[in-house]
Amino acid sequence: MTIGQRWWRALACMLMSIGVPACAQGDARPARLAVVGATVIDGTGAPPRADMAIVIEGGRIAAVLPRADFTPVPGTELIDGAGKTLIPGFVGMHDHTHVPGNTFTGDVAAGLWIAGGVTTVMTAGSAETELEIALARQVAEGKRIGPEIVASAPYIGGPGDSPAMFHPANEAEARGFVRDWSRRGTRWFKLYRHTEPVIAAAVIDEAHRHGGRVTGHLCSITLAEAAAMGIDGIEHGLSSAGDLVSGKAPGACRSAVPLLDSLDIDGPEISALIAALVDHDVTLTSTLAILESRFAHRPQGDARSLAVLSPAARERLVAYRERLKENAATTNWTPATWDNIRMFERRFVAAGGRLLTGPDFGRNVVPGFGNQRGFELLVEAGFTVPQAIRIATSNGAEALGFDDRIGRIVQGYEADLVLIDGDLARDASAIRDVDTVFVNGQAIAPDPLIEAAQGRFGPQ
Ligand SMILES: [Zn+2]
Structure with a gap:
């Protein structure tokens, strides 16, 4: 599935979940994808690292390395991270x-x-x-x-x-x-x-x-x-x-x-x-x-x-x-x-x-x-x-007590990640521009979720 297809699938899944919560997400996960060229702020407090490649496989972070050292395995779906910042969820x-x-x-x-x-x-x-x-x-x-x-x-x-x-x-x-x-x-x-x-x-x-x-x-x-x-x-x-x-x-x-x-x-x-x-x-x-x-x-x-x-x-x-x-x-x-x-x-x-x-x-x-x-x-x-x-x-x-599996961008951790449009280290308000959220490696677009929530939060 392409990213676009997954987004539509996420929308369909979410719309169903409003009425009938029945939508298995398991098969929506591609075998292997990589975010390439993003700046990584890894959750440890370490300084940002520019131009990185982050490989996601089986819902986990399979590799974190400089883009210069990255050679994609055939079949890897590449996501362009240029001009973007990747942070842990x-x-x-x-x-x-x-x-x-x-x-x-x-x-x-x-x-x-x-x-x-x-x-x-x-x-x-x-x-x-x-x-x-x-x-x-x-x-x-x-x-x-x-x-x-x-x-x-x-x-x-x-x-x-x-x-x-x-x-x-x-x-x-x-x-x-x-x-x-x-x-x-x-x-x-x-x-x-x-x-x-x-x-x-x-x-x-x-x-x-x-x-x-x-x-x-x-x-x-x-x-x-x-x-x-x-x-x-x-x-x-x-x-x-x-x-x-x-x-x-x-x-x-x-x-x-x-x-x-x-x-x-x-x-x-x-x-x-x-x-x-x-x-x-x-x-x-x-x-x-x-x-x-x-x-x-x-x-x-x-x-x-x-x-x-x-x-x-x-x-x-x-x-x-x-x-x-x-x-x-x-x-x-x-x-x-x-x-x-x-x-x-x-x-x-x-x-x-x-x-x-x-x-x-x-x-x-x-x-x-x-x-x-x-x-x-x-x-x-x-x-x-x-x-x-x-x-x-x-x-x-x-x-x-989850620090052995989430909260950081390191190899082996669950791929709960947020791709931000912009240079977050320079401008904190870029946090509002979420491009893609990865939940256990599944890419989800924010816009359909926001659309579905219009006028609905709070007492009815
Ligand atoms: Zn409270």
Whole structure:
């Protein structure tokens, strides 16, 4: 099959998957293909390598070599990479299958993730766990186009959190919940803002006994307390750091946001907080795409993102923007706050911390395009393009324990790759120009997937 034929096949497959999820992808894979002449940014943080040849065979990366050393085996399908950049598929680490209000959006998200170059996601808390697990299985079985989905259990919360979350009454209930969801195959657990410390400690301990991982969007528990408990990851970064609130009673939720505007980012308090996270090997997940939407002085979504929102989601966004404008004079989400949140992520990485990234969804932030925005914002925050690619790819793979097979462009790894039109190292916004996404070596064109998602993401 030519690339063009495969694209049409991908479209047919995807259209079928909207109604009847029945489309085997296995036979769509050519024996051997090669991307020739592209610049490679390999996900390790290493500098870009120009004019490379990457051979894909049997769904894996068979060779990575300078084009000058490449002689194609007869029958190899050649893809012209001149003027393009090849990166590993993004590993989204805060990529829900729902939006606020708990509408399940996984069906529409699956195609958008691929179109945006996202080939693996961890959902960081689920609202419709059964649907999420079913979607993950359909993708794994090749019945629909989508990223590899690492499902997470329903959110764990406490008094003050949404009643839709699970609120364990005691440690035994918390442990039973973790055992139950571990049996059903979810390895990731998410603690929400009002989780009580004794419950959090029980969840973390029980999850680790079952090979699971725990992350938190915290408030009642400080980041340092959570690190000492053995939590694996912190979501959203500085904005959830109760550590900064002086006099906070243990277990009480007090927002740190009003303090971020005047924070001394290079002071001893922040250094100690970062050290507490790094010493305990706690990852931090950057969610700059959704955070940006809180700041009136920042862009509020590009046309591509707005076009895929459902009419109801668009209405919500219009109302949200009105409130943003009305509150601009009194909000705590000031330009200085935005700078400090971003500098915290820089300082964390400089101190040896492992930063991950995921967009979180809602307002103008949608799957795929939101992941791309998160990448752009990391570069804008001062990370180099290879650093930001590493954060968006191999760092996530490491956190998932998948770093022996995805997240890097090296021989033997799965061929989850994104061919970008343009020189990404020079211009981070080239990330928006996805030419082809390779999922297990299968070439997929983004445009039909984006077309199929128009007006469909969000509450119906
Ligand atoms: Zn979230």
